[in-house]
Amino acid sequence: MRIRITDLCFQYRKSLPLFDHLTFEIPLDSVVAITGDSGAGKTTLLKLIAGILQPAKGQIDIIIPGEAGNDLHFGYLFQNPDDQIVHFNVERELAFNLENRNTSPDQMKVKVEKALREYHLTDRRDASPNDLSGGEKQRLALAGMMISNPGILLLDEPCSFLDVFSQIHLYRKIIELRRKGISIIWITQELHEIQMADYVIALKHGRVVWNGQSSRYPKGKEFVRAE
Amino acid sequence: MVKAAAIRRGKNLSVLNSMSVKIEKLNYRYDNDGEFQLKIDELTHEFNGPLGLYGLSGSGKTTFSRLMAGVISPVSGNIKFETESRKRHPKIVYSPQFPENILLGIRIEDMIQRIVMESGRTDLYGSIRNYLGKFSLDYNVIKGKNGYELSGGELRRLAIALSLSLSPDLLILDEPTIGLGFQGKQQLFTILEEIRKSSHVMIVSHDFRLIRKICRNFWILHCGRLIFNGDWEALRKNEKIRKVVGIDILSHFLTQYFESKEQIAH
Incomplete structure (x- = not known):
């Protein structure tokens, strides 16, 4: 390839x-x-x-x-996570990529929970991306990209x-x-x-x-x- | 490396006005984030060579540096600066972690004109051009562009050049090397060596290798608390703090990784 x-x-x-x-x-x-x-x-x-x-x-x-x-398909991680993050809430941000790929709600829930754990964002699930630190934003952007298995x-x-x-x-x-x-x-x-x-x-x-x-x-x- | 070491040694500090900061019962929390709280009960610091503020992500570095700069106000407590003259509050300039958020969507020329007008100093044009040149940015080439037409590194060099041109008493650079590249970092080290003769400098970074290269004294934040205030000798002896904030973890990881890669190759 x-x-x-x-x-x-x-x-x-x-x-x-x-x-x-x-x-x-x-x-x-x-x-x-x-x-x-x-x-x-x-x-x-x-x-x-x-x-x-x-x-x-x-x-x-x-x-x-x-x-x-x-x-x-490609997964793209921007230099500045602010260019990547589109939602007002961590959990919704993670679901966004899956919503665009017709994932069923049940599957989406499982994948979002897994991503929250894997990228150490469980405690921040309801937070607005604006309240995340630079490192947390980058982890969210990475998790949002990886969730669709590019x-x-x-x-x-x-x-x-x-x-x-x-x-x-x-x-x-x-x-x-x-x-x-x-x-x-x-x-x-x-x-x-x-x-x-x-x-x-x-x-x-x-x-x-x-x-x-x-x-x-x-x-x-x-x-x-x-x- | 040589330049970074020269900055750290802090030569010619005598021409710099002495300045100190006293922090008492400082308390800050965001309205919509119940968990995070920045709390510093007491801290006194006499600026003497570049100061490094280090911490993991979420430790409160940017919040603390924005409080220091007066960009945001504490919920309670205070930060008092004292200068030699005692007649005026020192000019503190904060160069942000995400210059993109300020510099996108506006023509560079218009933004510089606005900065000059607000400062009331027409001589600022010359100073801005001078610092842009030191960062290999040509004013005539970039003036007609919008922020989004510059690369990440160019935006950061522009933001730092603008901050430097304001001749601050204290310059706070929040994550100044992100996206800068090898040449940009060398230029920054050279400029810092020059600027420290007239301004105090505070470098805020999650990269301890950078802070170690430039700074003489270190503040370390962890979960909103200041857990260290001292020089390299004191930090070198404090294994507990080094472990908590991962000072040595990257070099350990890389040593292990490259050793195992080599073994596989053989």
Whole structure:
């Protein structure tokens, strides 16, 4: 399974082109880290893959062998959980993704309870997302994404707002999901997270400047550092 | 690392006006959240080099720093600042955890114009351009853009640059490195080294590695209570506190993880 990006062109209004005829492939049977400095195009690329943004030109194809693609859908975790959370209550927020997938009320109840426990939000079930701390909001956004069992996860710097215990909880989750064969594309600027991934793609000013196995990623970060 | 260490050592502090804070019977709770309560009975601190406020999520860091900045008022108790001159209340600028919430939906040029008008200082334009430049942001390039057209890191650099340009007595930076990237962090360290000569700095973060790099003194909040106030030497000796707030847990986890990965590879 892989994502094939062909001749991709994209620019924001009043800005110079970010992606200018970009062509490359992302392997999908592992954890792939996308790294690069601020403004390199990491989040834009993820949004283009997810279909949140539309390219001006070019194509993004998910190449799936056999019929594995029938139920396959993306789960997207935004950099800022406020961009992701739409409901006024934690429990309703968790049910939202399932409501959009025609889940029966009984099944929905079971899945919401499980997610509340798994992401340590049981005590906050009636709270408004506005009253949650940054880390709690990120856990809610993550739980809301995972509740529909997506096959490909797109994570935009998911640890940014997490405290160290929640961060390790997420790392264990990523390790567990990888074992289950779920594909993960993980935007990160932390060297230890790049090293935890299997494959690394480094972007700079909208171009791929390095890609390969994470074990070969240069520790000096020269590909991340912008001049 | 070298720059961060230089900031921590706190050179040239003599040109900085001395300032202290005294907190008495501070009590805060949100109207619609019955469980959380921030309660600090007594705390006195003489600002001397960058101060780090660390805690787990939900510990009350942002609430406490917003109380310090006067953005919100306590239910009871008080926070009193004292400066050398004693004639005026110090100017405290708070750079928020989520600049996106303020900077989206408005043209950058209009927002900067509003800040300049409210401050009554036309010289602020020069100062803002100066700090934007130090963060590799060109005013002429970004002025016509709306906040949503900037990346997460660009928004944060813009927010910090605006805060710095106001020449505060105390600058409170809430989670300043989120989304900044390698270059942005280096720029922030360089700027902090410069700004600490004229402003006191308080860094609020859930990332202790960052606070340790920059700060000389640490406040640690846990479940709305201040459980530590001291320097690294004192914290190094206090294993109980380190365990409660997970100071060493990430490095332990990573060591174990990479060791087991290596064993599997062999």
